[in-house]
Amino acid sequence: MSEQKNQVTPLSELGEFGLIHRLTLNLSPGQPSTVKGVGDDAAVLRFGEHTVLVSKDLLVENVHFDLSYYPLRHLGYKAAVVNISDIVAMNGRATHLLVGLAVSSKFSVEAIEEVFAGIRLACERYELDLVGGDTTSSTSGLMISITVIGQARAEDVTYRHTASAGDLICVSGDLGSAYAGLLVLEREKHAFRSAPGIQPDLEGFDYILERQLKPEARTEVPDILRQIGVRPSAMIDVSDGLSSEILHLCEASGLGCTLYTDRIPLDPATVSALEDFGIDPLTAALNGGEDYELLFTVPLKDYDRIRDIQGIHLIGHMSPASEGRFLQSPQGTRIPLTAQGWDAYPHTTP
Amino acid sequence: MSEQKNQVTPLSELGEFGLIHRLTLNLSPGQPSTVKGVGDDAAVLRFGEHTVLVSKDLLVENVHFDLSYYPLRHLGYKAAVVNISDIVAMNGRATHLLVGLAVSSKFSVEAIEEVFAGIRLACERYELDLVGGDTTSSTSGLMISITVIGQARAEDVTYRHTASAGDLICVSGDLGSAYAGLLVLEREKHAFRSAPGIQPDLEGFDYILERQLKPEARTEVPDILRQIGVRPSAMIDVSDGLSSEILHLCEASGLGCTLYTDRIPLDPATVSALEDFGIDPLTAALNGGEDYELLFTVPLKDYDRIRDIQGIHLIGHMSPASEGRFLQSPQGTRIPLTAQGWDAYPHTTP
Numbered sequence: 001m002s003e004q005k006n007q008v009t010p011l012s013e014l015g016e017f018g019l020i021h022r023l024t025l026n027l028s029p030g031q032p033s034t035v036k037g038v039g040d041d042a043a044v045l046r047f048g049e050h051t052v053l054v055s056k057d058l059l060v061e062n063v064h065f066d067l068s069y070y071p072l073r074h075l076g077y078k079a080a081v082v083n084i085s086d087i088v089a090m091n092g093r094a095t096h097l098l099v100g101l102a103v104s105s106k107f108s109v110e111a112i113e114e115v116f117a118g119i120r121l122a123c124e125r126y127e128l129d130l131v132g133g134d135t136t137s138s139t140s141g142l143m144i145s146i147t148v149i150g151q152a153r154a155e156d157v158t159y160r161h162t163a164s165a166g167d168l169i170c171v172s173g174d175l176g177s178a179y180a181g182l183l184v185l186e187r188e189k190h191a192f193r194s195a196p197g198i199q200p201d202l203e204g205f206d207y208i209l210e211r212q213l214k215p216e217a218r219t220e221v222p223d224i225l226r227q228i229g230v231r232p233s234a235m236i237d238v239s240d241g242l243s244s245e246i247l248h249l250c251e252a253s254g255l256g257c258t259l260y261t262d263r264i265p266l267d268p269a270t271v272s273a274l275e276d277f278g279i280d281p282l283t284a285a286l287n288g289g290e291d292y293e294l295l296f297t298v299p300l301k302d303y304d305r306i307r308d309i310q311g312i313h314l315i316g317h318m319s320p321a322s323e324g325r326f327l328q329s330p331q332g333t334r335i336p337l338t339a340q341g342w343d344a345y346p347h348t349t350p
Numbered sequence: 351m352s353e354q355k356n357q358v359t360p361l362s363e364l365g366e367f368g369l370i371h372r373l374t375l376n377l378s379p380g381q382p383s384t385v386k387g388v389g390d391d392a393a394v395l396r397f398g399e400h401t402v403l404v405s406k407d408l409l410v411e412n413v414h415f416d417l418s419y420y421p422l423r424h425l426g427y428k429a430a431v432v433n434i435s436d437i438v439a440m441n442g443r444a445t446h447l448l449v450g451l452a453v454s455s456k457f458s459v460e461a462i463e464e465v466f467a468g469i470r471l472a473c474e475r476y477e478l479d480l481v482g483g484d485t486t487s488s489t490s491g492l493m494i495s496i497t498v499i500g501q502a503r504a505e506d507v508t509y510r511h512t513a514s515a516g517d518l519i520c521v522s523g524d525l526g527s528a529y530a531g532l533l534v535l536e537r538e539k540h541a542f543r544s545a546p547g548i549q550p551d552l553e554g555f556d557y558i559l560e561r562q563l564k565p566e567a568r569t570e571v572p573d574i575l576r577q578i579g580v581r582p583s584a585m586i587d588v589s590d591g592l593s594s595e596i597l598h599l600c601e602a603s604g605l606g607c608t609l610y611t612d613r614i615p616l617d618p619a620t621v622s623a624l625e626d627f628g629i630d631p632l633t634a635a636l637n638g639g640e641d642y643e644l645l646f647t648v649p650l651k652d653y654d655r656i657r658d659i660q661g662i663h664l665i666g667h668m669s670p671a672s673e674g675r676f677l678q679s680p681q682g683t684r685i686p687l688t689a690q691g692w693d694a695y696p697h698t699t700p
Binding site: 013 | 357358359360361362363364366369370372373374377379380381383384386387388392393395397398399400402404405406407408410411412413414445446448449450451452453455457458459460462463466470477478479480481482483484485486487488489490491493495497499501
């Protein structure tokens with residue numbers, strides 16, 4: 001590394017995923033209990049007959065959330081849920097949670113209690129034990145670090161890298177709604193700033209606001225799949241946007257894909273709100289993120305079992321890598337898929 | 351909680367431990383796998399015959415470290431070691447590590463690589479697998495969140511709450527040296543600020559600087575105890591200072607204690623450096639923190655086995671709670687023990 005000593009590469013040049021890739025190059029696990037290290041929604045460890053999943057995420061004020069419209073209790077709830085969702089995306093069940101909070105002195109004890117109340121509410125709702133809590137001060141703002149531990153039967157664990165060419169691509173629920181909710185909150189914030197007396201106009205936006213402010217992990221989806229006897233061949237949760245996530249599945253599995261634009265599920269409330277903003281709903285679904293729906297693949301043979309399941313949508317299929325990664329319109333136009341999802345290190349120039 | 355809605359309690363009023371106590375009140379674990387939740391150095395989970403330990407810590411720039419004198423690689427190493435030390439303090443062996451980094455755009459890719467290189471070095475040295483890595487941006491500075499997972503035999507796990515009256519109090523290594531190292535670094539930083547051309551004068555301070563900049567977890571201590579057939583009755587690591595840690599043991603075990611001031615181990619280099627600063631070495635040992643030595647209790651019957659073990663010092667004994675918690679000088683003067691260790695939420699007025 002000595003030749004790099006004087007090199008200064010801006011973070012924006014690599015982006016979040018490029019950076020993680022570079023930082024975790026050439027890791028060679030030595031513990032017999034390590035089944036899967038970095039590179040999926042959670043680490044997979046095996047202790048005897050028990051398979052244990054571990055997920056960890058950071059939420060940073062003014063990067064991941066804006067306290068001018070984000071209630072603290074919702075924030076705590078969401079911080080827990082996004083980690084629980086990672087465990088669900090491995091086809092596991094979250095069982096334990098540890099939380100670390102860094103807070104500046106601008107926060108009161110009662111404010112921190114609100115964040116914790118949200119975390120504890122999520123633990124009750126999803127039946128997790130809160131087994132570790134740590135707080136420290138920060139020089140600016142609030143930061144929440146959550147670790148969630150889960151369990152799964154060894155044969156149930158579902159990775160990103162195990163899809164096959166020909167597999168069907170499915171997604172639960174609908175997409176783009178959390179992003180639509182964010183746009184509404186941002187608009188009202190700016191309206192309030194320019195005319196401080198104004199009351200926020202949030203009527204009719206209940207669904208998309210709830211999707212942004214109180215997301216849920218899709219624990220019912222793996223249950224449904226088990227009931228109908230379908231085992232997903234690969235799975236990931238939609239945290240950064242559909243295009244980013246499907247590209248992760250393609251990359252990890254060494255495959256291509258085709259997504260059909262008319263199959264991507266959108267809620268009418270999302271479409272209507274996005275129209276107000278002049279934003280194409282498809283763009284929001286592909287790049288918006290924070291939906292916490294499950295994106296998964298199933299073998300073609302399961303087509304009949306899955307095609308009529310409510311709340312699960314067939315949106316495309318995996319293909320050999322040589323066929324590329326495309327969005328296809330009903331007219332047959334094919335556009336290359338690129339990840340424009342949420343980026344932790346945005347370029348300053350477009 | 352409605353009557354508290356308008357209450358605003360400053361964080362400094364409760365302090366770090368008071369806050370954690372309040373936030374984690376009335377937790378009732380429901381998972382059969384939870385053996386011990388909050389309240390010790392690590393959570394204890396049981397999966398079949400396997401006992402798994404989980405520890406989590408946050409390090410925040412300008413709260414826990416100052417990058418003007420803290421090399422990034424050392425910082426990464428230390429962030430890993432403080433969590434490994436928590437697992438050792440449970441009498442376990444650390445096996446897996448997950449890291450979350452929040453970094454502002456002032457950091458280059460190469461800077462983050464340095465932090466990671468330190469973390470990876472600690473993983474190699476202590477034989478841990480790095481199984482999860484996440485980075486995100488922050489609006490200011492660097493923050494490192496580490497989760498370490500460890501393993502132990504069920505019968506080996508050592509808690510804080512299991513000391514008995516009459517047990518001997520032991521500590522490994524020496525105390526106050528990391529704090530002495532910090533004072534030297536702070537002095538040179540201020541000297542450099544007032545005369546920017548000046549070279550830092552760090553000669554003769556190797557030991558205390560290493561104790562501050564490259565602490566190690568005392569993994570050999572539990573090994574030694576096993577070899578001589580001594581099972582600690584309670585254990586904790588010294589992260590916040592001896593007085594804070596012994597009070598944790600007393601509090602958790604419902605006991606009192608007496609510490610003998612002349613028994614508290616101090617290194618000559620520490621004593622000499624602290625003299626320069628006009629600071630009583632005993633005060634540094636009691637309140638300095640960051641030594642990452644192990645503080646533990648053993649039954650009185652083990653006195654003969656442990657009294658001559660190099661690097662382990664008998665410094666006092668536990669007593670019934672009614673007898674209080676005291677420091678005792680060779681002359682027999684008894685001073686009540688109070689925790690003045692490192693506080694994440696210092697009062698603004700003394």
